Amino acid sequence: MVVRRAPTRRSTKNQKATAASTKKKIVKKKEEIEEDDTSSSSPDEDESSSEEEQPVKKVVSRRTKVTKKAAAKEASSSEEESSSEEEEEQVKPAKKGKVVKKKNKDESEEESSSEEESSGDEEDDDAKGEFFTDENAAWLKPKEKKKKAQLMSSSDEDEGDDDEFGGNDDDDDDEEELLEVERQARLVDAEMEAEAEEAEEEMRRTIAQHTSVFHLPTAEELEEDENRVVPPSEIRSRIDSILEVLADFKNRREEGRSRTEYVDQLTSDLAELHGYLPELVEYFMTMFGPSETVEFVDASDKPRPLVVRTNTLKTRRKDLASALMKRGVQLDPLAPWSKVGLKIIESPVPVGATPEYLSGHYMLQSAASMCPVMALSPQPKERVLDMSAAPGGKTSYIAQLMRNTGVVVANDLKAERQKATVANMHRLGVRNTVACTHDGRKLGHKFKNSFDRILLDAPCSGLGVISRDPSVKVQRTIADVKKTQHLQKELLLAAIDALNHKSKTGGVMVYSTCSVSVFENEEVVNYALQKRDIKIIDAGLDFGKPGFTRYQQKRFHPSVALTKRFYPHVHNMDGFYVAKIQKLSNRRPEDSLPAEEQEEAAASEVKETSTETDNKKDAEEDNDNDEKPKSKGRVDPKQQAKRKLKKRKGNVDEKKSKAKKSKVVSVPPTMGNQVSKKKQKMN
Numbered sequence: 001m002v003v004r005r006a007p008t009r010r011s012t013k014n015q016k017a018t019a020a021s022t023k024k025k026i027v028k029k030k031e032e033i034e035e036d037d038t039s040s041s042s043p044d045e046d047e048s049s050s051e052e053e054q055p056v057k058k059v060v061s062r063r064t065k066v067t068k069k070a071a072a073k074e075a076s077s078s079e080e081e082s083s084s085e086e087e088e089e090q091v092k093p094a095k096k097g098k099v100v101k102k103k104n105k106d107e108s109e110e111e112s113s114s115e116e117e118s119s120g121d122e123e124d125d126d127a128k129g130e131f132f133t134d135e136n137a138a139w140l141k142p143k144e145k146k147k148k149a150q151l152m153s154s155s156d157e158d159e160g161d162d163d164e165f166g167g168n169d170d171d172d173d174d175e176e177e178l179l180e181v182e183r184q185a186r187l188v189d190a191e192m193e194a195e196a197e198e199a200e201e202e203m204r205r206t207i208a209q210h211t212s213v214f215h216l217p218t219a220e221e222l223e224e225d226e227n228r229v230v231p232p233s234e235i236r237s238r239i240d241s242i243l244e245v246l247a248d249f250k251n252r253r254e255e256g257r258s259r260t261e262y263v264d265q266l267t268s269d270l271a272e273l274h275g276y277l278p279e280l281v282e283y284f285m286t287m288f289g290p291s292e293t294v295e296f297v298d299a300s301d302k303p304r305p306l307v308v309r310t311n312t313l314k315t316r317r318k319d320l321a322s323a324l325m326k327r328g329v330q331l332d333p334l335a336p337w338s339k340v341g342l343k344i345i346e347s348p349v350p351v352g353a354t355p356e357y358l359s360g361h362y363m364l365q366s367a368a369s370m371c372p373v374m375a376l377s378p379q380p381k382e383r384v385l386d387m388s389a390a391p392g393g394k395t396s397y398i399a400q401l402m403r404n405t406g407v408v409v410a411n412d413l414k415a416e417r418q419k420a421t422v423a424n425m426h427r428l429g430v431r432n433t434v435a436c437t438h439d440g441r442k443l444g445h446k447f448k449n450s451f452d453r454i455l456l457d458a459p460c461s462g463l464g465v466i467s468r469d470p471s472v473k474v475q476r477t478i479a480d481v482k483k484t485q486h487l488q489k490e491l492l493l494a495a496i497d498a499l500n501h502k503s504k505t506g507g508v509m510v511y512s513t514c515s516v517s518v519f520e521n522e523e524v525v526n527y528a529l530q531k532r533d534i535k536i537i538d539a540g541l542d543f544g545k546p547g548f549t550r551y552q553q554k555r556f557h558p559s560v561a562l563t564k565r566f567y568p569h570v571h572n573m574d575g576f577y578v579a580k581i582q583k584l585s586n587r588r589p590e591d592s593l594p595a596e597e598q599e600e601a602a603a604s605e606v607k608e609t610s611t612e613t614d615n616k617k618d619a620e621e622d623n624d625n626d627e628k629p630k631s632k633g634r635v636d637p638k639q640q641a642k643r644k645l646k647k648r649k650g651n652v653d654e655k656k657s658k659a660k661k662s663k664v665v666s667v668p669p670t671m672g673n674q675v676s677k678k679k680q681k682m683n
Helices: 009-040 050-089 093-131 137-152 155-165 169-211 219-226 232-247 259-274 278-288 290-300 317-326 367-376 393-401 415-428 440-446 478-498 522-531 558-562 595-627 637-666 669-682
Strands: 306-310 330-333 341-346 362-364 383-386 407-411 433-436 453-457 508-513 534-537 564-566 576-583
Touching: 232 259, 232 290, 259 278, 259 290, 278 290, 278 478, 317 330, 317 341, 341 367, 362 393, 367 393, 367 453, 367 508, 367 564, 367 576, 383 393, 393 407, 393 415, 393 453, 407 415, 415 433, 440 478, 453 478, 478 508, 478 522, 508 522, 522 534, 522 558, 522 576, 534 558, 558 576
Parallel strands: 383 407, 383 453, 407 433, 453 508
Antiparallel strands: 306 341, 306 362, 330 341, 508 576, 534 576, 564 576
16 A cells, blocks of 8 residues: 555545546447447448458447547546545545445546457457558558458448548548549550440451452343432442452452453443543543552542643743732642742632733643643743644743743634633743644644644544543543544644754654553654654653553553653543653654665565566566467557557666665665765766
């Protein structure tokens, strides 16, 4: 026993008051703890999930420990006060029973609190020993359980736990970051899943397309279609299906159907969809093939971009562009190969009625029609002929490149068309041009060997400019194309005859058409190669497709590949053909053999023909002499003598002329001077 001094009476009163207040506080705290315990064990929670309840129990046990320790401290202070009271009450035995009762109550409270503490410690020890045995188990174990609880529990339950038990702010921040990353990861996963689904659908579609067999309509089905209006979408889908079958005909074709049936159906569908004559579509199919024919026909229906050519005789391209842009015109440079072309994208004003146009600063001209003049490349102070000049677009470009020097002869068959040519020349400020109206087929005789350069933009069927003249689809036939081919051959030979092959700067001509037909292009040029001493040279254009060297059963000269073709579906230009020709001499070979072989062949032919004619005449004379005595009637001897003299003179003259020809042809070129000297001596 510890014996303490008895305090004074006043101090004992104060101590009693404080002890009573502390007891009240302890009772209140106990009630609050019990309420917390009851709330933690609510029926809404799932008792079966032990992993979710473990962190809640630990938090409750920790809070109960803290409150119990505070209660124990207050109880110890109250014990000290009660001991002092016992010493005082030794004097007052009446109050002893009350103090004993208070002691018993305090002891019971301490015992209960100690029991609760021991039970909480046992739970912590069990939890610690579950996974870890070292000293770090106290701070390692709860974090793992928190993570498991976050993964297993929903977001609503986590928020409720944080609100009830006051989670840490750092943990909340970490959870928010993880949730953001998780959200982004889920978005990425969703996108990947969508892409995978699209890929699967596309793969199924392609497999279905490649494995499915397209049913080609039979004759009976086509007859039924004639009685109804077939929508263009149905025709278009059938065209696409036929193209797919033709691309892999071996695997995709229908049994019992030939390739010609598919091609015939494709041509009829194209003619019906785009409004062409079937024979024109068939002709395009022979030139391009099925897929390229569809592209060509589609592109021919679309309009070409509007192009203007700057007149450098009056202005520069950048000045013209700035002036048109001030008027609200949207434009771009035409292409790298043109220094004067401008492509009009959009214009709020009519391009053919601006002050710049009326002043002659530019000319409306298609991009394809500039190519022949660029290939011709006329030089200043030359004599140039434009055989089909109207309406003057190419003629003015020639004068522009010649800088208004030299002479340009603008010819056209019709005088009415030359009115536009003269008007454009005046508007553009061209002063070196002469307009005339002659038949181009006769210019070779009228102006033989007279021009340094010639441009022949021959009249054609217009199969390359269908976008500007849709009537070509219905009005042109293959017979019309062949008629124009005959005219083009005559014009080309006349142009070659009018060209001066001895020109120091020229001796070059350009043949061009606004058609894609082989009849009007390669066949005409190949015909000229056989009839005149010319050769095809490079056109000097970096773009364009080479000309055909073969078409069906026909084979052309290899140099025809130097010519250029332009297509609407490839170059976004009008269909055009350009061939640059150089004249070598005025000779007209009948075939394409070299000069030496031609001379040898001609000499051998002359010798053979001369011997044959001599033998025939000798045999005829012998027959006449044998038959004369057998004749019954009288014959005048004078007439017989005259006949013999005529025959002899004729035979002598023929032999002399043949001998001269044979000598001239058979003599090699190096011996020409010796032969001429011998002839002079003989004379």
